[in-house]
Amino acid sequence: MLKYSLIISFCLLGFTSKIQTDEVKSFELGSRLCKVIIKGESENEAIFVSLHDNENTSVIAFKEVSEQINRPILIELQQNGGRNLKYGFNGKDYLIDPNRIFSEIGLENSLKKNNNTYPKEIIAPIKDFASKLLAIILPKSRLNYIVAIHNNSNDNFSVRYYAHSSIAEKTYINPNEDVDDFFYVTERSDFEFFKSKKRNVILQSKNVFDDGSLSVYCGRNNLPYINIEAQDGHKEVQKQMIKEAYFLIKSKQP
Numbered sequence: 001m002l003k004y005s006l007i008i009s010f011c012l013l014g015f016t017s018k019i020q021t022d023e024v025k026s027f028e029l030g031s032r033l034c035k036v037i038i039k040g041e042s043e044n045e046a047i048f049v050s051l052h053d054n055e056n057t058s059v060i061a062f063k064e065v066s067e068q069i070n071r072p073i074l075i076e077l078q079q080n081g082g083r084n085l086k087y088g089f090n091g092k093d094y095l096i097d098p099n100r101i102f103s104e105i106g107l108e109n110s111l112k113k114n115n116n117t118y119p120k121e122i123i124a125p126i127k128d129f130a131s132k133l134l135a136i137i138l139p140k141s142r143l144n145y146i147v148a149i150h151n152n153s154n155d156n157f158s159v160r161y162y163a164h165s166s167i168a169e170k171t172y173i174n175p176n177e178d179v180d181d182f183f184y185v186t187e188r189s190d191f192e193f194f195k196s197k198k199r200n201v202i203l204q205s206k207n208v209f210d211d212g213s214l215s216v217y218c219g220r221n222n223l224p225y226i227n228i229e230a231q232d233g234h235k236e237v238q239k240q241m242i243k244e245a246y247f248l249i250k251s252k253q254p
């Protein structure tokens with residue numbers, strides 16, 4: 001009996017500590033579910049966000065440096081392990097890029113791009129999901145930052161993609177750095193900071209086309225935002241980049 005109650009106590013203790021460190025919210029995407037996992041303690045400086053479920057290097061990098069940077073909160077979307085979320089409707093799955101849901105025009109363009117056809121009925125519930133997600137992400141004060149963590153692969157886009165695009169107001173490329181590792185910021189002073197550190201960096205244009213991404217949402221709402229983008233597998237670089245962004249943001253605290 002003693003042995004039995006010890007096992008129960010142990011399980012209860014384990015269960016309690018898990019609830020304290022990880023909060024898991026579930027959202028319905030039609031017949032599918034999506035999890036939003038909230039980890040960490042401090043929301044004083046920055047809220048970190050991982051939207052793409054297949055970009056695992058960024059999440060591992062974050063976890064490995066978290067202790068050195070005051071354990072900031074990480075909000076992580078999880079569903080099927082892929083880049084896109086699946087919305088289940090009438091026995092079919094429709095693909096949604098979770099970083100294209102923060103405006104109606106962006107969402108509709110992205111649904112067109114990722115699906116041959118889609119029913120109009122799924123738009124309203126996805127918009128509702130986006131606003132619930134923003135209600136979790138949006139920081140409590142204007143001095144707080146939203147820091148997105150992303151990974152790309154060697155053959156898709158890089159800092160060079162932005163250099164001649166209307167998305168970027170300014171671009172700095174260090175020829176000695178991998179073009180797939182870069183910062184993407186909405187504040188001019190942050191652009192100047194990373195440039196002074198010889199990091200690849202893009203300043204988002206104020207007139208950027210609304211693609212429904214979190215960066216454009218932040219830009220339009222004057223919320224300071226940094227995206228830390230690294231090539232898949234560049235864990236050590238991304239760890240260093242996360243620390244640099246964190247200490248920059250911390251240095252701006254009153």
Ligand SMILES: [Zn+2]
Binds near residue numbers: 052055149150151
């Ligand atoms: Zn991504």
